[in-house]
Amino acid sequence: MKFVAVTSCPTGIAHTYMAAEALEQAGKAAGHEVVVETQGAAGSTPIDPAVIAAADGVIFAADLEVQNRDRFAGKPTVDVGVKKAVHDAPGVLGQAIAAVESGAVTGSAPAAAAAGPTTKVDPNASVGTRIRQWLMTGVSYMIPFVAAGGILIALGFMVAQAAWGQTGAVEVTQVTVQDLIQNFSIASGQDWAALLFQTGSAAFAFLVPVLSGFIAYGIANRPGLVPGFVGGSISVAIGAGFLGGLVTGFVAGFLALWISNWRVPKGVRGVMPVVVTPLLSSLITGFLMFVLIGRPIAALMDALTSWLNGLSGSNLILMGVLLGAMMGFDLGGPVNKVAYTFAVTGLATSGLGADAVQYRIMAAVMAAGMVAPLALATATFVRKRLFTPQEQENGKAAVLLGLSFISEGAIPFAAADPWRVIVSSVVGSGVTGALVMAFGSGLQAPHGGIWVLPLISNFGGFILAVLIGTLVSAAIVVALKSTRKLPEEAVADQQVAVAA
Amino acid sequence: MSQPLTIPDLVLTDLVAGDREDATAQLIAVLHAAGRVTDAEGFAADVRAREAQMPTGMPGGVGLPHARSEHVTAPSLAIGKLRDGVDWGAEDGPARLVFLIAAPAGGDADHLQILAALARRLVHASFRQSLLDAPDATTVAEIITREVVPS
Numbered sequence: 312m313k314f315v316a317v318t319s320c321p322t323g324i325a326h327t328y329m330a331a332e333a334l335e336q337a338g339k340a341a342g343h344e345v346v347v348e349t350q351g352a353a354g355s356t357p358i359d360p361a362v363i364a365a366a367d368g369v370i371f372a373a374d375l376e377v378q379n380r381d382r383f384a385g386k387p388t389v390d391v392g393v394k395k396a397v398h399d400a401p402g403v404l405g406q407a408i409a410a411v412e413s414g415a416v417t418g419s420a421p422a423a424a425a426a427g428p429t430t431k432v433d434p435n436a437s438v439g440t441r442i443r444q445w446l447m448t449g450v451s452y453m454i455p456f457v458a459a460g461g462i463l464i465a466l467g468f469m470v471a472q473a474a475w476g477q478t479g480a481v482e483v484t485q486v487t488v489q490d491l492i493q494n495f496s497i498a499s500g501q502d503w504a505a506l507l508f509q510t511g512s513a514a515f516a517f518l519v520p521v522l523s524g525f526i527a528y529g530i531a532n533r534p535g536l537v538p539g540f541v542g543g544s545i546s547v548a549i550g551a552g553f554l555g556g557l558v559t560g561f562v563a564g565f566l567a568l569w570i571s572n573w574r575v576p577k578g579v580r581g582v583m584p585v586v587v588t589p590l591l592s593s594l595i596t597g598f599l600m601f602v603l604i605g606r607p608i609a610a611l612m613d614a615l616t617s618w619l620n621g622l623s624g625s626n627l628i629l630m631g632v633l634l635g636a637m638m639g640f641d642l643g644g645p646v647n648k649v650a651y652t653f654a655v656t657g658l659a660t661s662g663l664g665a666d667a668v669q670y671r672i673m674a675a676v677m678a679a680g681m682v683a684p685l686a687l688a689t690a691t692f693v694r695k696r697l698f699t700p701q702e703q704e705n706g707k708a709a710v711l712l713g714l715s716f717i718s719e720g721a722i723p724f725a726a727a728d729p730w731r732v733i734v735s736s737v738v739g740s741g742v743t744g745a746l747v748m749a750f751g752s753g754l755q756a757p758h759g760g761i762w763v764l765p766l767i768s769n770f771g772g773f774i775l776a777v778l779i780g781t782l783v784s785a786a787i788v789v790a791l792k793s794t795r796k797l798p799e800e801a802v803a804d805q806q807v808a809v810a811a
Numbered sequence: 812m813s814q815p816l817t818i819p820d821l822v823l824t825d826l827v828a829g830d831r832e833d834a835t836a837q838l839i840a841v842l843h844a845a846g847r848v849t850d851a852e853g854f855a856a857d858v859r860a861r862e863a864q865m866p867t868g869m870p871g872g873v874g875l876p877h878a879r880s881e882h883v884t885a886p887s888l889a890i891g892k893l894r895d896g897v898d899w900g901a902e903d904g905p906a907r908l909v910f911l912i913a914a915p916a917g918g919d920a921d922h923l924q925i926l927a928a929l930a931r932r933l934v935h936a937s938f939r940q941s942l943l944d945a946p947d948a949t950t951v952a953e954i955i956t957r958e959v960v961p962s
Contacts, residue, residue, distance in 0.1 A: 321864055324877055324914050324927065325875050325930045326867075326930070327927075327930070328928075328931045331931065332935075333934045336934060349927065352914070397869060398869075
């Protein structure tokens with residue numbers, strides 16, 4: 312990114328230049344361009360207007376009124392004291408980057424309040440626009456975790472298939488961490504596969520916490536991070552998935568914002584950001600999640616499970632539609648998990664014949680779980696302009712993730728635009744589930760995507776089913792996104808989805 | 812530049828001081844002795860006034876008292892290395908390197924440019940470390956003269 316900065320201090324001979332140097336160095340270290348105008352005693356040379364025009368964001372590290380401030384109007388701005396830039400230039404730069412990404416106002420409160428910084432976000436901007444910016448802040452930080460974790464897991468499957476043979480993608484998930492630590496051999500393909508799988512799984516454990524944490528960060532800045540991450544982690548613990556993470560991100564962000572605006576005695580003010588705000592906001596978020604949200608989710612999962620069990624033996628194609636739709640609904644969330652667990656539990660039934668219904672259910676569930684990431688990837692290829700550059704990049708990784716039955720590859724898309732993506736995912740996955748049942752494919756492994764193809768009976772039919780579901784789903788998401796209403800209205804819809 | 816920013820006479824390699832005020836006073840005394848500050852008390856008051864606005868402790872164990880003052884004849888830098896650091900109001904601990912910057916009130920841009928260059932160098936840990944490692948006053952003054960050049 313490109314930044315322009317202004318530094319100044321009362322005397323104009325020391326801090327002005329130290330801050331300038333520190334910001335330039337921090338920029339160099341982090342790979343960003345920072346051009347500084349030192350408004351010091353030695354006089355200042357105004358930054359070329361073209362450079363200002365090309366800048367993504369503005370940093371004011373100024374204790375004096377910035378000269379000709381209106382030159383910088385209309386860009387995301389952080390406004391900190393000069394001392395902050397001298398002492399923690401990388402931190403100031405980080406704030407500026409976050410401000411650019413979220414378009415939100417950041418900066419140490421007193422300085423910002425005193426100076427009234429300009430930002431991209433009109434304070435009177437519609438709630439909808441800001442919700443979208445908060446969501447995108449969370450999604451943009453989550454995407455690298457999805458890509459890195461997903462690709463590691465997929466590589467783990469690939470290596471496992473080479474190392475164990477046909478059943479590799481199943482075997483690799485059985486290797487325990489203790490086993491891996493104690494017996495790792497540099498020459499063993501199986502060990503490498505387990506290492507890749509475990510590392511990828513570790514990265515995946517951050518998906519929802521990072522999403523939630525940075526949504527809260529977008530809303531409340533630094534105080535939002537702790538409750539946001541904690542809330543996201545609890546969402547995983549109670550099985551609420553990424554939809555739960557969206558909820559905790561907003562809840563935690565507004566709690567932190569609210570608490571950090573409390574008027575407190577001066578003596579307490581110092582410990583507010585470090586102790587009081589994170590502690591109270593995390594506690595309240597935790598209470599809400601465990602008590603108010605945890606129980607209904609558990610109840611929902613129980614109800615869905617017994618309902619599915621009751622359906623056993625009825626029309627298989629209908630069953631395929633239902634299971635597929637459930638897989639596509641929340642991508643690793645509670646509904647998805649019920650369908651998946653239902654299928655895997657079926658595999659454990661003893662004495663199954665090669666053509667058992669349980670195997671066909673498993674095949675339908677896995678095929679459906681591959682559809683969402685593949686469909687979104689396809690959509691980014693055929694209709695680039697409907698997606699942000701980041702989403703387009705994520706689309707490339709999503710191909711591999713989809714092929715490997717890692718539904719999470721679609722979460723960044725779903726988190727950024729929940730209802731359009733979920734609707735298309737549910738329909739496409741349902742189609743695939745039904746088709747797999749119709750084609751009569753069976754599967755005896757609980758994981759692996761195309762890496763367990765040899766374990767799939769009638770795998771031609773299986774692939775065709777995935778392909779058709781993917782195309783259907785991609786077509787729907789493209790259609791929905793193309794007819795997008797004005798951004799404000801679109802976001803209002805998202806708000807409903809988030810609240811749901 | 813007619814006079815170098817600092818000379819070995821302006822470097823106290825073994826400064827022992829009880830507090831900020833004491834360390835500053837000793838550094839002002841060497842500037843006064845070198846004829847770069849005409850009125851030690853008057854300049855001390857100017858430095859105090861600046862320090863009162865906001866302590867000039869910097870990350871990395873540096874104190875940077877400074878003032879533009881009519882009692883200063885040439886832009887000058889007095890340096891004190893302290894065996895036992897004194898608190899300079901920085902968050903990360905006491906200062907072991909103290910740079911007292913004296914700037915003439917009516918200093919022209921050239922004078923001020925060199926002080927700007929000094930401030931920029933101070934941000935670099937390697938620069939501070941080289942001063943801490945320097946064995947004597949002559950080496951310290953040489954490093955300053957060599958490294959601090961207006962960009």
